[in-house]
Amino acid sequence: MTNSTTMSFGKRVKQYFQDKRGKKSAVKRYTRSTAGNITLVLFLVLGGLFSMLPLIYCVCTSLKPLDELLIFPPRFFVHRPTIGNYTILPDLMASLRVPLSRYIFNSVVISFITTFIYIYIALMAAYSISKATFKGRKTIFWIVQFALMFNTYTLAVPQYLIFSNLKLLDTYWIYILPPMASTMGVFLGKQYIEGYVPDALLEAAKIDGANQFKVFWSIVMPTIKPIWLTLLLFTFRDIWQTVPGGKIFSEELKILPQVVTQITAGGVARSGSAMAVTCIMMIPPILVFLVSQSSVAESMSSAGIKE
Amino acid sequence: MFKNKNSDVAVMPAASKKLSKASKDKILTEHIPMIIMLAPFLIFFFVFTILPILSSIVLSFTSFDMISSPKFIGIDNYRRMIVEDATFGTTARNTLVFAIIAGPLGFLLSFVLAWFVNEFEPKTRAVLSFMFYAPSLVGNAYFIWKVAFAGDSYGYINSLLLSIGVITEPIQYLKTESYLMPIIIVVQLWQSMGVSFLSNISGLQNVSRDMYEAGAIDGIRNRWQELRYITLPAMQPMLLFSAVMQIQASFSASTLMIELAGYPSKGYAVDTIVSLMTDMATVRYELGYACAMSVVLFIMMVAARLLVGKILKMFEK
Numbered sequence: 001m002t003n004s005t006t007m008s009f010g011k012r013v014k015q016y017f018q019d020k021r022g023k024k025s026a027v028k029r030y031t032r033s034t035a036g037n038i039t040l041v042l043f044l045v046l047g048g049l050f051s052m053l054p055l056i057y058c059v060c061t062s063l064k065p066l067d068e069l070l071i072f073p074p075r076f077f078v079h080r081p082t083i084g085n086y087t088i089l090p091d092l093m094a095s096l097r098v099p100l101s102r103y104i105f106n107s108v109v110i111s112f113i114t115t116f117i118y119i120y121i122a123l124m125a126a127y128s129i130s131k132a133t134f135k136g137r138k139t140i141f142w143i144v145q146f147a148l149m150f151n152t153y154t155l156a157v158p159q160y161l162i163f164s165n166l167k168l169l170d171t172y173w174i175y176i177l178p179p180m181a182s183t184m185g186v187f188l189g190k191q192y193i194e195g196y197v198p199d200a201l202l203e204a205a206k207i208d209g210a211n212q213f214k215v216f217w218s219i220v221m222p223t224i225k226p227i228w229l230t231l232l233l234f235t236f237r238d239i240w241q242t243v244p245g246g247k248i249f250s251e252e253l254k255i256l257p258q259v260v261t262q263i264t265a266g267g268v269a270r271s272g273s274a275m276a277v278t279c280i281m282m283i284p285p286i287l288v289f290l291v292s293q294s295s296v297a298e299s300m301s302s303a304g305i306k307e
Numbered sequence: 308m309f310k311n312k313n314s315d316v317a318v319m320p321a322a323s324k325k326l327s328k329a330s331k332d333k334i335l336t337e338h339i340p341m342i343i344m345l346a347p348f349l350i351f352f353f354v355f356t357i358l359p360i361l362s363s364i365v366l367s368f369t370s371f372d373m374i375s376s377p378k379f380i381g382i383d384n385y386r387r388m389i390v391e392d393a394t395f396g397t398t399a400r401n402t403l404v405f406a407i408i409a410g411p412l413g414f415l416l417s418f419v420l421a422w423f424v425n426e427f428e429p430k431t432r433a434v435l436s437f438m439f440y441a442p443s444l445v446g447n448a449y450f451i452w453k454v455a456f457a458g459d460s461y462g463y464i465n466s467l468l469l470s471i472g473v474i475t476e477p478i479q480y481l482k483t484e485s486y487l488m489p490i491i492i493v494v495q496l497w498q499s500m501g502v503s504f505l506s507n508i509s510g511l512q513n514v515s516r517d518m519y520e521a522g523a524i525d526g527i528r529n530r531w532q533e534l535r536y537i538t539l540p541a542m543q544p545m546l547l548f549s550a551v552m553q554i555q556a557s558f559s560a561s562t563l564m565i566e567l568a569g570y571p572s573k574g575y576a577v578d579t580i581v582s583l584m585t586d587m588a589t590v591r592y593e594l595g596y597a598c599a600m601s602v603v604l605f606i607m608m609v610a611a612r613l614l615v616g617k618i619l620k621m622f623e624k
Contacts, residue, residue: 033529033530036529036530037426040423040426043423044420044423044424044435047420047439048435048438048439049438050497051438051439051440051441051442051497051500052438052441053451054441054442054445054448054450054451055441055444055445057451057454058445076463121347121348121351122348124344124345124347124348125344125345125347125348125349127344128341128342128344128345129345131341132337132338132341132342132345133333133337133338134337134338134341134342137345140345140349143357144352145551145612146605146609146612147352147356147357147360148551148555149551149554149555149558149605149608149609149612150360150363150601150605151559151581151584151601151604151605153581153584153585153588153597153601154363154366154584154588154594154597154598154601155356155359155360155363157373157594158358158359158362158363158366159355159359162354162355162358162359177351177355178355180347180348180351180355181348181351181352181354181355181356183352183356184502184552186348187548187551188506188548191544191545191547191548192509192510192513192544192545194544195510195513195541195543195544195545196510196513196544211336211340212336212337212340212341212344213340213344216344226508226509226512226513227506227509229509230505230506230508230509233505234502234505237443237444237446241446278445281446282444282445282446285444286444289437289440289444290433290437293433293436293437293505294429294430294433296508296509296512
């Protein structure tokens with residue numbers, strides 16, 4: 001940091017990130033051999049394609065006409081693609097008592113709101129656990145870490161009782177509250193902040209008179225951008241896919257995954273449409289992935305933090 | 308910081324006064340905001356995680372069928388598990404074998420792939436991470452392996468082998484004891500590129516390029532030395548996170564086994580503690596016994612976590 005005494009707080013934060021971005025041009029690695037690079041590319045492309053199999057399979061199957069779904073020997077790829085499996089979906093959904101738009105609205109609103117609140121709460125807690133000096137924070141961290149390992153399966157019954165005592169059954173809170181208790185984000189955030197946010201940076205801001213909340217919002221959050229973008233993806237994906245079993249009874253409060261299973265319960269004849277629905281359901285998590293990972297790459301492609 | 312108005316007063320009391328004011332300041336400006344920031348999470352964590360965990364531990368000392376109220380039976384559940392129940396022994400062995408093989412391999416694979424992918428320019432990196440993250444995006448992606456390994460001639464692998472004449476009749480992959488564990492481990496590795504992989508990638512973004520440049524000047528010649536002396540030490544926090552996630556995933560795996568091999572699987576070859584626990588809780592309504600199993604599993608995972616912590620310490624600096 002240059003001129004730490006003369007610059008204002010805001011200017012210094014700006015300067016700090018400019019310093020970081022400035023290093024983007026220095027992308028030269030002295031320790032790489034060409035042979036190594038070629039092996040690497042081959043390996044990654046093959047491995048990547050192998051990983052993509054289920055995605056390709058879903059898309060192919062969703063485009064298969066009925067006779068190709070039943071053909072022998074089975075074919076992985078589609079020969080005469082049709083969008084029939086997609087165009088039939090509105091008819092399949094027409095018989096729903098609650099309009100489809102309500103489910104979509106529920107899913108989208110719940111997933112986004114919950115994700116953003118969770119990221120804020122979890123990273124604040126992570127910052128507190130990793131940088132605070134009060135007694136007991138280490139104990140709290142161990143408890144958080146160990147709680148992550150307790151199998152969630154047997155927790156379902158006690159959780160149900162808690163919800164019913166708090167009179168939360170069959171409300172939106174069923175979707176929003178449980179993810180807030182998730183320990184993964186706090187653990188991830190704590191590891192990242194402890195490893196990559198130097199104390200010197202925080203001290204400098206405090207001497208300038210910034211309070212803890214300001215330090216968190218304008219110093220810590222930008223510095224740990226890769227991790228909150230990644231956490232955004234994990235949290236969104238989980239909430240988007242998870243169905244809270246047996247705690248929601250009103251049709252108006254249900255979300256997309258619940259209605260999807262109703263549509264697709266129709267045997268082989270519907271398996272094409274089932275795949276079409278699966279493909280549509282994958283779109284939002286994929287969009288969140290693309291947005292979050294491309295911002296990670298843009299913002300932090302250069303160096304880490306110098307002390 | 309300190310207002311020295313009464314500098315002419317005796318030195319000792321003034322100093323102690325300042326000190327107490329300083330520590331009060333510290334409490335006001337540092338501790339209290341930090342506690343306020345921690346509080347929202349802690350409240351949710353306590354109500355929705357800690358309370359249920361504590362009640363599961365209490366329930367593990369009872370006989371509870373979810374209809375009548377729990378009856379205290381001391382350590383009977385634990386005695387039954389260890390002395391009487393042969394199935395528990397089998398599932399515990401399967402869980403350990405699976406965790407010891409799939410856990411470390413998944414950990415290594417997610418680091419190595421992240422390290423490789425991180426070598427590329429941002430755009431290429433995004434495409435490659437998308438490819439490796441795809442199984443997690445699809446959700447329940449193992450269904451493709453169910454189709455691939457299907458025992459009739461409609462299974463992709465059987466129909467392929469039949470058509471090129473390697474085999475003459477379809478093999479029941481998912482109904483043959485000796486095939487099951489290897490198949491499950493491979494599928495687990497293939498789908499384990501989720502959380503650990505992406506968190507490793509974001510960790511690698513913050514390993515300073517200055518450190519690599521300085522390393523090159525200091526005589527680091529190839530990517531292996533760079534890995535050992537720069538990347539691994541700098542990646543400690545993320546590696547610990549990823550190790551804990553792998554412990555969690557490998558010890559509590561069960562969905563994959565139940566979906567691919569059914570429950571009980573042929574010869575109990577891939578039934579895990581969690582499979583048995585699910586069966587106890589949902590089919591036989593023995594929740595007290597299921598809770599006792601989850602406590603034992605928890606103890607196994609904590610032991611694994613402590614061991615892994617010791618191993619990772621050896622790579623520090």
